[in-house]
Amino acid sequence: MDVDAFVLAHRETWNRLDYLTKHRRSLTGAEIDELVDLYQRVSTHLSMVRSSSTDSALTGRLSALVAQARAAVTGAHAPLSKEFVRFWTVxxxxxxxxxxxxxxxxxxxxxxxxxxxxxxxxxxxxxxxxxxxxxxxxxxxxxxxxxxxxxxxxxxxxxxxxxxxxxxxxxxxxxxxxxxxxxxxxxxxxxxxxxxxxxxxxxxxxxxxxxxxxxxxxxxxxxxxxxxxxxxxxxxxxxxxxxxxxxxxxxxxxxxxxxxxxxxxxxxxxxxxxxxxxxxxxxxxxxxxxxxxxxxxxxxxxxxxxxxxxxxxxxxxxxxxxxxxxxxxx
Known part of the structure; x- marks a missing residue:
């Protein structure tokens, strides 16, 4: 993966997701839909970076962004049983x-x-x-x-x-x-x-x-x-x-x-x-x-x-x- 090209191609998407996440309390209905869409897209970007790149700085940045966006989108946690299984298996x-x-x-x-x-x-x-x-x-x-x-x-x-x-x-x-x-x-x-x-x-x-x-x-x-x-x-x-x-x-x-x-x-x-x-x-x-x-x-x-x-x-x-x-x- 060409990390520089990947960042250049998707940087605006990440910045937009970061902005919507930080302003989640005042979003319109259309912006909420956009937030959900961008969250799913950036989650895919994170998976691609983790599997194809060794750039720990980029992985850390996207991990933090996805975690923040997930909290904004869902406002709820996975069932306790799933969290329990994840803890012992991951x-x-x-x-x-x-x-x-x-x-x-x-x-x-x-x-x-x-x-x-x-x-x-x-x-x-x-x-x-x-x-x-x-x-x-x-x-x-x-x-x-x-x-x-x-x-x-x-x-x-x-x-x-x-x-x-x-x-x-x-x-x-x-x-x-x-x-x-x-x-x-x-x-x-x-x-x-x-x-x-x-x-x-x-x-x-x-x-x-x-x-x-x-x-x-x-x-x-x-x-x-x-x-x-x-x-x-x-x-x-x-x-x-x-x-x-x-x-x-x-x-x-x-x-x-x-x-x-x-x-x-x-x-x-x-x-x-x-x-x-x-x-x-x-x-x-x-x-x-x-x-x-x-x-x-x-x-x-x-x-x-x-x-x-x-x-x-x-x-x-x-x-x-x-x-x-x-x-x-x-």
Whole structure:
């Protein structure tokens, strides 16, 4: 597509739609009909640009124009059921999919930091001695770690786990307001905690036992935390380096993306909390409990990959402001 020629050919149409949208409260009957017609035509232009051009500035401009015109034309929203379906098949998965490289990088760095700290703790008796007395460490690795998963009723424990994990994810989401700057510190603190615990358990010969309790729920749980951190940091970076688009527009779009991820993570963490409460402490064989955790993560990644890629290829950003309303009729 020749973007310059396309803009030149349709610029007057877009300007006219923008004018009618801004003056919608004082339009005549003929102008209302013109507004509906132009809305449908510019919606087609937006689809053409999304499928044939990589000009993000033009796509953003037309997306905003179509969203404003749609609100003026319809004055009503799509049924709640359609908005619900759109959220789970477009808004949430496409935002997670587009943040996949940030998500992967966050995961790799977190795991590497945890492993290095774990190896340091496990291999140095002086480090372990600085963490606690031999009696304290013995109590932790031989009693407290396992009893953590079974000392409370499963339903109460599920709520406790969900609340704790949600709080960590919420911190990452909330820190997006500060351009994601504090997020690495939050993740670092949690990586250190995981590494220290792993070092103590492996140092005491309880490494396999620890992984058998951690992996069933931890794969999905940490995946949610990493996603929250990745999206928050991506927002910050998009504001620092917005490309050829207005910084305010990028901030608004990415902010709405963070909201979408926050809502999706509520369900993701709820599922991991259920696994931690009912599967982790269960009498099932270790391999089966771990398999359930791997399956849960695999299903989630498959869901993101399928729906997120499909929406991304269709040019849908998942922006909540672009959610379709009732289609107007001329």
């Amino acid at each position: 808004s949430f998965p496409v935002v997670a999919y587009r943040a996949r490289y940030w998500w992967l990088a966050t995961t790799v760095i977190f795991v590497l930091v945890s492993i290095l700290i774990g190896m340091w703790v496990a291999g140095d008796p002086e480090v372990r001695a600085s963490i606690g007395t031999p009696e304290m460490i013995d109590q932790l690795v031989n009693h407290d770690f396992e009893s953590y998963y079974s000392e409370h009723a499963a339903t109460a424990f599920a709520l406790q786990v969900w609340t704790n994990n949600a709080w960590i994810a919420v911190q990452c989401i909330a820190y997006a307001i500060l351009l994601g700057i504090p997020i690495p510190l939050v993740l670092w603190i949690n990586a250190v905690n995981v590494g220290v615990m792993g070092g103590l358990m492996f140092g005491a010969g309880k490494g396999a036992f620890m992984m058998g309790l951690l992996l069933p729920h931890g794969l999905l749980e940490l995946g949610a935390v990493f996603l929250a951190g990745a999206v928050g940091m991506r927002l910050g970076w998009s504001v620092i380096a917005p490309g050829d688009r207005p910084r305010g527009q990028v901030l608004a779009e990415q902010g709405r993306a963070v909201v979408a991820v926050a809502a999706g993570l509520v369900v993701m963490l709820f599922v991991s909390g259920l696994i931690e409460a009912f599967v982790t402490p269960s009498p099932l064989p270790t391999f089966l409990r771990v398999a359930i955790g791997v399956l849960a993560l695999g299903l989630f990644l498959g869901y993101i990959g399928y729906f997120g890629r499909r929406a991304d290829r269709a040019g849908d950003s998942g922006d909540l402001a672009d959610a379709p309303d009732v289609v107007p009729t001329g």
